[in-house]
Amino acid sequence: xxxxxxDDQLIEQLYTAxxxxxxxxCAACAARYRELEQRRAELAxxxxxxxxxxxxxxRAIHARIEKRRDWRLRWAPAAAALAIAIGxxxxxxxxxxxxRPDAGDAQLFAExxxxxxxxxxQAAAPIHALFEDDQ
Amino acid sequence: xxxxxxQPLVLDRTEPxxxxxxxxxxxxxxxxxxSLCQRFLEDRDEADSATQDVFxxxxxxxxxxxxxxxxxxxxxxxxxxxxxxLDRLRSRKWQFWRRxxxxxxxxxxxxxxxxxxPEAEQRYFAAQIGERMAAALEKLSPRQRAVFTLxxxxxxSLEEIGEILDLDVGTVKAHMFRAVTKLRADLxxxxxx
Numbered sequence: 001x002x003x004x005x006x007d008d009q010l011i012e013q014l015y016t017a018x019x020x021x022x023x024x025x026c027a028a029c030a031a032r033y034r035e036l037e038q039r040r041a042e043l044a045x046x047x048x049x050x051x052x053x054x055x056x057x058x059r060a061i062h063a064r065i066e067k068r069r070d071w072r073l074r075w076a077p078a079a080a081a082l083a084i085a086i087g088x089x090x091x092x093x094x095x096x097x098x099x100r101p102d103a104g105d106a107q108l109f110a111e112x113x114x115x116x117x118x119x120x121x122q123a124a125a126p127i128h129a130l131f132e133d134d135q
Numbered sequence: 136x137x138x139x140x141x142q143p144l145v146l147d148r149t150e151p152x153x154x155x156x157x158x159x160x161x162x163x164x165x166x167x168x169x170s171l172c173q174r175f176l177e178d179r180d181e182a183d184s185a186t187q188d189v190f191x192x193x194x195x196x197x198x199x200x201x202x203x204x205x206x207x208x209x210x211x212x213x214x215x216x217x218x219x220x221l222d223r224l225r226s227r228k229w230q231f232w233r234r235x236x237x238x239x240x241x242x243x244x245x246x247x248x249x250x251x252x253p254e255a256e257q258r259y260f261a262a263q264i265g266e267r268m269a270a271a272l273e274k275l276s277p278r279q280r281a282v283f284t285l286x287x288x289x290x291x292s293l294e295e296i297g298e299i300l301d302l303d304v305g306t307v308k309a310h311m312f313r314a315v316t317k318l319r320a321d322l323x324x325x326x327x328x
Contacts, residue, residue: 011323
């Protein structure tokens with residue numbers, strides 16, 4: 001006959017359903033195993049909680065559901081309006097600025113030419129304004 | 136022991152009716168889900184908050200127009216609860232101040248210990264066992280804890296645990312084996328009367 005199962009092996013059997021064929025053939029070990037099953041049921045008693053606590057919890061859940069609904073109702077029109085505004089803005093995109101009629105090639109070349117001819121740095125030009133006579 | 140038996144969930148999709156049906160179903164499941172959260176989290180306030188999150192998530196999911204009919208609503212809500220608790224356990228790793236039981240829990244245990252009422256001793260030992268079990272569960276990883284809790288407290292088979300956690304039975308067995316190995320001394324103590 002096989003040796004009896006020890007406590008660790010029985011506990012392992014209880015949780016992992018490990019195969020211990022010895023349990024089928026040994027009445028003593030089977031009885032100890034049933035005791036452990038009963039003990040586990042005792043240890044796993046439901047958590048003590050009052051009806052008032054559960055009622056308060058239900059009220060809190062209900063309030064959170066209502067709050068989410070209110071939030072949705074409040075922001076849904078604003079979000080829809082924003083989406084429409086973005087849609088319209090994308091659809092009717094502002095046209096590109098028309099080219100200035102007076103900005104002809106001749107004027108451009110003249111400006112570039114005068115910049116190249118000048119020996120004074122461009123950034124110094126505003127300083128002259130300080131010394132110019134108003135009259 | 137808490138089983139996965141509750142009222143079937145028959146829902147009317149119009150919002151006031153949905154809310155009414157949902158409230159009825161929630162009442163039938165609430166105690167079990169709160170107990171499960173309490174066992175995972177070992178903190179009354181956090182279990183309360185997690186239970187609220189679970190039912191809020193469930194309501195949001197059921198309210199969707201394309202929500203599927205549920206074959207097994209009890210298992211579905213258990214799954215939401217387990218995942219909610221796992222998320223909280225994972226984020227708790229950083230919360231070093233949670234190592235002690237709450238002041239309220241400590242006070243209630245001390246009050247029970249001081250009481251002379253005949254049932255007080257039994258309740259005191261039950262509270263002590265709960266405390267010891269909680270301390271033992273702290274040693275486990277969130278996944279091991281989930282597997283162990285569902286087996287020990289909910290008496291689910293390894294196959295059912297696998298379905299809830301989306302794991303194959305072999306993986307569930309491996310987690311359970313590691314959990315039992317870590318808890319061996321504590322369990323031996325709890326099982327010897």
